[in-house]
């Protein structure tokens with residue numbers, strides 16, 4: 001039996017922006033080596049939940065701990081323990097891909113990261129673009145670089161918000177591999193997406209959100225195939 005505390009633990013999470021209740025009761029426990037998808041339509045509360053887990057947005061009510069750190073009280077420790085690919089933004093248009101890696105490495109005081117950095121850029125099809133400024137990147141190239149930056153320091157908790165959005169099949173393949181590698185070294189992975197098929201390919205468990213609320217926690221097997229598609233549609237109706 002695994003008596004390790006969960007790497008991510010969320011209890012009755014609520015996040016409110018003025019009149020909008022973006023997250024209205026989410027509970028989640030995920031352990032080392034586990035990958036969980038947050039699945040739901042636009043506006044379901046996926047990104048807001050991810051932002052809370054990245055230590056970027058504080059909960060309005062409820063609690064969340066990441067790698068044992070409370071997101072409200074210890075956001076800096078949470079940021080140190082996580083690798084976060086935000087759904088939008090995060091790249092500096094005038095900096096090259098390689099400069100983004102250099103900056104990320106400096107902020108995290110990494111040493112000897114260059115070979116891994118080069119290897120990741122190659123695996124994500126960005127080797128030839130590593131010295132181009134990101135302002136000229138396509139949307140999918142930016143997404144792929146954001147995943148590289150999230151995983152460079154081999155974080156304990158990897159948070160990927162819409163990593164497949166607008167990404168071509170080779171980029172999807174590289175992202176699935178990065179998720180599998182992270183799990184293999186014992187990281188806890190959370191992936192937010194509105195794509196059921198990729199959610200179940202990438203993750204063993206799926207948390208379905210609707211209108212900010214958690215409507216189901218299912219295994220990838222339960223979400224698979226025609227039956228899974230029907231079950232998912234029924235959860236959204």
Ligand SMILES: Nc1ncnc2c1ncn2[C@@H]1O[C@H](COP(=O)(O)OP(=O)(O)OP(=O)(O)O)[C@@H](O)[C@H]1O
Pocket residue numbers: 017020021022023040041042043044045046047048049087194
């Ligand atoms: N900073 C904010 N200020 C006001 N409302 C917000 C803010 N961030 C999110 N919301 C609202 O909270 C709700 C949930 O948004 P969120 O981005 O978490 O959903 P999502 O599931 O990630 O959607 P998508 O798939 O479109 O990215 C939406 O109604 C959104 O408009």
